[in-house]
Amino acid sequence: MGPSPEDTDRGPRSHLTDIGRSLRSHLADTGRALASHLGRIGRELPGQLRHIGRGLLSLLTHIGRGLTHIGRGLTHVGRGLRSSLVGANRSLRSYLAGIDRDLRPYLIGFALALILTAIPFALVAFKPLPKAPTLIIIGVAAAIQVLVHLRYFLHLDLTSTPRENLVAIVFTAILIFLMVGGSFWIMFDLHSRMAM
């Protein structure tokens, strides 16, 4: 498809004019479209921003409400926990009151002994503390557990146990203190003197 004879007749100049005209109209079209676009954007932007703002605001409100809900939930959980603890305590007490009076000391002693055994073994198994505090806790737990056994398994008590039994155990404690303490004094003193 070549140019028509009339076109060729008009010559290159008129061609150029045509191109220029169409170019101008094109540019004008583009400009108009651009302007209308910009106008639309300008018109719509505040709306969009408002939308976004509103969205953000509602999001924040939602989050806030959610946090309040969570807070309320936590309070609920806390209250529930407290009431369940109180309930457990109460039911434990009523359970203990319900069972045989003679059985009670054995169960209490058993529970305490289990706890006082679990603590030192756990400290040695998982080593959460340095050596010195671990040793101290082991010693304290053992001393308390000995008292628990004397009280709840051997039923030693300051009122119902015969007086001479108490005198005997106090005398034994004094003897043990003197002999064990004296041995340690002498032997560890010897150790440190030998090391000098």
Add this chain to the structure above:
Amino acid sequence: MTADALVAAAGGNGDEPATPDVYEQRAFGFWLYLMSDAIIFSLLFATYAVMARNNAGGPTGNTLFSLPNAFAETMLLLFSSITFGLATLAMKSGEKERMLSWLLVTFLLGLGFVGLEIREFHGMVRAGAGPDRSGFLSAFFTLVGTHGLHVTFGLIWILIMTSQVVIKGLTVPVTSRFLRLGLFWHFLDIVWIGIFSVVYLPGIL
């Protein structure tokens, strides 16, 4: 026991020649025996504490002791203490069958304890860590072995008590002996608290 024999001779089958006073005296006498036993054990503890570091270049507690084994032994003795308590309560309410079954459970738990201890000792001696290896091990075997012997005698006593309850029934002398056995058994659990707190846990640490 000689006093028991005298009572039996005076009154035949233990049907009440003795006043309750006699049983109180026996309980007190046994209590004094336990106190002297406590002194023996505390001196063995002192010996161990002095010797604990004298391993003469040999193995130490850190490599020899097993925490699960010590824990299992502890639990067996603790549970046997509570089952003995349950047997005592059954005896007090006169339920012979229940008392005998709790006594059997106590015996089995105690037997499990002695079994674990023998296995531990055997493994140590075979690994060349016998009582002749070092001062530390001499003290260890003396202390823990003395306790193990006590538990073994306790087991024999439980068997004797069981047969007495079966044959003689819950007579006054039988129940009084049973209460003394209870003192002995609970006392051994107290000594064990000292053993795991002085020997095993610091040794493994």
